[in-house]
Amino acid sequence: MEEALRWAGKARAQGEVPVGAVLSDTRGRILAAAHNQVEGPGQCAAGHAEMLAMAEGARRLGQSRLVGCTLTVTLEPCAMCAAAIGHFRIQKLVFGAYDSKGGAVTHGPRLYARGGSLHRPGEIIGGVQERRCGALMRDFFQQVRSSPTSG
Amino acid sequence: MEEALRWAGKARAQGEVPVGAVLSDTRGRILAAAHNQVEGPGQCAAGHAEMLAMAEGARRLGQSRLVGCTLTVTLEPCAMCAAAIGHFRIQKLVFGAYDSKGGAVTHGPRLYARGGSLHRPGEIIGGVQERRCGALMRDFFQQVRSSPTSG
Numbered sequence: 001m002e003e004a005l006r007w008a009g010k011a012r013a014q015g016e017v018p019v020g021a022v023l024s025d026t027r028g029r030i031l032a033a034a035h036n037q038v039e040g041p042g043q044c045a046a047g048h049a050e051m052l053a054m055a056e057g058a059r060r061l062g063q064s065r066l067v068g069c070t071l072t073v074t075l076e077p078c079a080m081c082a083a084a085i086g087h088f089r090i091q092k093l094v095f096g097a098y099d100s101k102g103g104a105v106t107h108g109p110r111l112y113a114r115g116g117s118l119h120r121p122g123e124i125i126g127g128v129q130e131r132r133c134g135a136l137m138r139d140f141f142q143q144v145r146s147s148p149t150s151g
Numbered sequence: 152m153e154e155a156l157r158w159a160g161k162a163r164a165q166g167e168v169p170v171g172a173v174l175s176d177t178r179g180r181i182l183a184a185a186h187n188q189v190e191g192p193g194q195c196a197a198g199h200a201e202m203l204a205m206a207e208g209a210r211r212l213g214q215s216r217l218v219g220c221t222l223t224v225t226l227e228p229c230a231m232c233a234a235a236i237g238h239f240r241i242q243k244l245v246f247g248a249y250d251s252k253g254g255a256v257t258h259g260p261r262l263y264a265r266g267g268s269l270h271r272p273g274e275i276i277g278g279v280q281e282r283r284c285g286a287l288m289r290d291f292f293q294q295v296r297s298s299p300t301s302g
Contacts, residue, residue: 062193108265111230
């Protein structure tokens with residue numbers, strides 16, 4: 001989570017929502033890491049940290065799915081990322097802050113709690129370094145709201 | 152939908168699940184089109200037709216979101232794609248076959264039917280060319296199941 005937090009800090013420095021994600025293999029070696037990249041040139045609305053880290057990991061491994069891998073992310077994944085985590089067959093999901101607004105793991109649609117065909121990670125741990133991960137988000141949005149250009 | 156079906160056919164020819172998607176702008180001009188690209192070299196589990204078409208459209212427009220655009224896809228979007236459609240601010244979603252197993256618009260989590268922060272397309276039309284879109288899927292999976300290499 002320290003590494004994911006470091007990537008979240010990079011996002012903040014670029015004016016992106018401060019979310020960082022790290023993908024590691026079955027031995028705990030880091031395969032890929034990313035932060036949100038949504039607003040910059042050449043970036044798009046699907047550029048969440050989790051999506052970018054998993055796509056990069058798949059490229060590095062030369063395979064479509066990430067069976068056995070662990071994804072560590074500073075924020076509870078949204079529905080897009082949570083479903084993608086299933087598609088990629090991530091084995092273990094670790095996340096930091098809970099997201100009562102956009103989260104889809106323990107909030108909203110709770111995608112893994114339903115039946116159906118979506119693959120669910122074998123292990124899910126939420127609330128890791130929750131305070132620090134959440135503070136990053138709160139500070140960011142507080143700053144955005146108080147910025148004179150946001151009005 | 153004809154163009155989306157054409158792309159779905161391309162997917163089938165490559166051994167991919169036959170789903171095609173077309174992104175068009177506010178004037179109905181096609182901005183991008185894609186088919187599922189999940190299994191080939193350099194591809195990944197998030198390579199659904201919708202994700203690829205929207206990412207390509209954003210690149211072409213040079214903007215992160217696709218405000219006002221229409222996405223036409225041969226199959227009811229899954230949770231990943233349905234949420235991404237919201238993130239991209241797609242105005243109109245048209246889909247072909249309903250997907251009782253993996254769909255997330257009229258089935259499963261019904262993402263747009265819930266409250267919460269997920270953006271919902273202004274207009275959603277399902278079941279367009281349903282018979283042809285569904286037949287493509289059924290034929291594909293029938294063939295996969297009957298293939299000697301699948302056992």
